[in-house]
Amino acid sequence: MKSIIYIAFFIFFSSFNIYAQKDSITANTKQLQLKPADYNPLSPSKAAFYSAIFPGAGQIYNNRYWWQLPLIYGGLGISIYSYIDSSNDYDRYRTAFKRRKAGLPDEFTVDGTPIISDAGLESAQRQLSKNRDLSLLSAILVYxxxxxxxxxxxxxxQFDTNENLSISPMTIPDYDLVEAPKVGVTLKYSF
Incomplete structure (x- = not known):
């Protein structure tokens, strides 16, 4: 069975024609010389360091901050607010649960009648704990x-993005098979 698969792969890959192309980029090499001032190998590490010290500082260093800073600070702000809110609510329900187990009145008891049952207090604690943990995780993720x-x-x-760089699709007919012409697609890139 394995030999049939190997033979099929050999026949499949050997059926392609391989064409060579001329080197057309030797004429334009003088125009594309990269100047040492254009490439700064420490730039990515500086941007990452600045962002680690102060969120958004790397985006300011890259001069790409007009739409990214609101997203960063919005994501961090919402996550931190949600964390604090969930933590405060968790503490409220936890305190009420402890007071109720000790036989003392809590904030969820009106005139001796509990508004929320013991199971409801436990369920609220579990849900608020999950929300708090997810908020912390999302803040770390945004950071x-x-x-x-x-x-x-x-x-x-730092990539060269001048107008001389382009990708243009073109079709090349296969002239080896005259009775059944085939057309292939090639992506030609020029520098």
Whole structure:
């Protein structure tokens, strides 16, 4: 069975024609010399360091902050607010549960009648604990992602993006098979 698979792969891959192309980029090499001032290998690490010290500072270093800073601070602000709110509510329900177990009145008891049952207090504590943990996780995630984004953006800003770089699709007919012409697609890139 394995030999049939090997033979099928050999026949499949050996049926392709391989064409060589001429080197057309030797004429334009003088125009594309990269100047040492254009490439700064420490730029990505600086951007990541600045973002680690102060969230959003790497985006400011990269001059890409007009739409990213509101997202970063919005994500961090919402996560921190949700963490604090869930933590305070958890403490309220936890205190009420402890007071009720000790036989003392709590804030969820009106005229000796509990508004929320003991099972409801336990359920609320579990849910608020999960919400608090997820809020902390989302704040850490936003913090780490903004560091990674600043570093990646600093890497990408150093690429040459002039107008001479292009990708243009073109079709090349296969003239070896005259009775059944086939057309292939090639992506030609020029520098």
């Amino acid at each position: 780490v992602l903004q560091i990674v984004e600043a570093s990646v953006r600093a890497h990408l800003l």
